[in-house]
Amino acid sequence: GAVVSQHPSWVICKSGTSVKIECRSLDFQATTMFWYRQFPKQSLMLMATSNEGSKATYEQGVEKDKFLINHASLTLSTLTVTSAHPEDSSFYICSAMIAGFNTGELFFGEGSRLTVL
Amino acid sequence: QKEVEQDPGPLSVPEGAIVSLNCTYSNSAFQYFMWYRQYSRKGPELLMYTYSSGNKEDGRFTAQVDKSSKYISLFIRDSQPSDSATYLCAMNSGGYQKVTFGIGTKLQVIP
Numbered sequence: 043g044a045v046v047s048q049h050p051s052w053v054i055c056k057s058g059t060s061v062k063i064e065c066r067s068l069d070f071q072a073t074t075m076f077w078y079r080q081f082p083k084q085s086l087m088l089m090a091t092s093n094e095g096s097k098a099t100y101e102q103g104v105e106k107d108k109f110l111i112n113h114a115s116l117t118l119s120t121l122t123v124t125s126a127h128p129e130d131s132s133f134y135i136c137s138a139m140i141a142g143f144n145t146g147e148l149f150f151g152e153g154s155r156l157t158v159l
Numbered sequence: 160q161k162e163v164e165q166d167p168g169p170l171s172v173p174e175g176a177i178v179s180l181n182c183t184y185s186n187s188a189f190q191y192f193m194w195y196r197q198y199s200r201k202g203p204e205l206l207m208y209t210y211s212s213g214n215k216e217d218g219r220f221t222a223q224v225d226k227s228s229k230y231i232s233l234f235i236r237d238s239q240p241s242d243s244a245t246y247l248c249a250m251n252s253g254g255y256q257k258v259t260f261g262i263g264t265k266l267q268v269i270p
Contacts, residue, residue, distance in 0.1 A: 076257065084262070085247065085262040086203070135202050146191035146251040146258060151202050153200070155200065
């Protein structure tokens with residue numbers, strides 16, 4: 043099956059620092075990846091759509107300067123939370139679609155739990 | 160009105176029961192329908208994927224789509240305690256369009 047690896051699985055940082063989360067498609071190429079945020083007992087909230095080789099498309103209300111997304115290759119997208127604050131503490135999950143498959147199937151990473159002190 | 164409606168539960172059933180999970184949607188452009196299972200503090204896992212109206216079976220799981228009623232279901236037969244998780248329905252209009260998720264139904268299967 044299609045495997046998406048996300049790293050780190052959990053991170054604790056001090057307020058004001060930046061944190062980078064990596065999302066890799068291990069056995070397929072992904073021209074499109076998605077970044078979600080999930081609060082406890084709530085569903086997935088789409089933050090942005092990451093397209094290989096172009097700028098990410100952010101959902102309304104998501105600060106693009108705070109959540110930097112880079113999709114430099116067909117197998118890697120990164121999310122950098124800049125100048126993190128306690129309110130940024132959340133569960134961040136990436137997902138990917140298989141390039142060339144026009145089916146809408148999403149494959150998710152294991153998620154990254156960010157705690158900002 | 161939300162694009163996708165899903166009862167958050169929780170739903171508690173005894174082991175061996177048949178579980179029925181449902182979602183309704185309002186966007187007639189949705190063509191692809193998925194069910195994901197999410198264990199606590201983990202990323203969602205794709206369980207079932209369907210395109211057309213009708214049934215699709217995979218082991219103990221059956222996905223059902225009724226496009227005319229804008230209603231999808233996931234049935235779990237012979238439910239096991241290991242099935243205890245949150246089940247999310249998801250759908251999109253195809254291509255690389257964003258996927259819209261239901262809020263998820265929390266299921267607990269009691270031994």
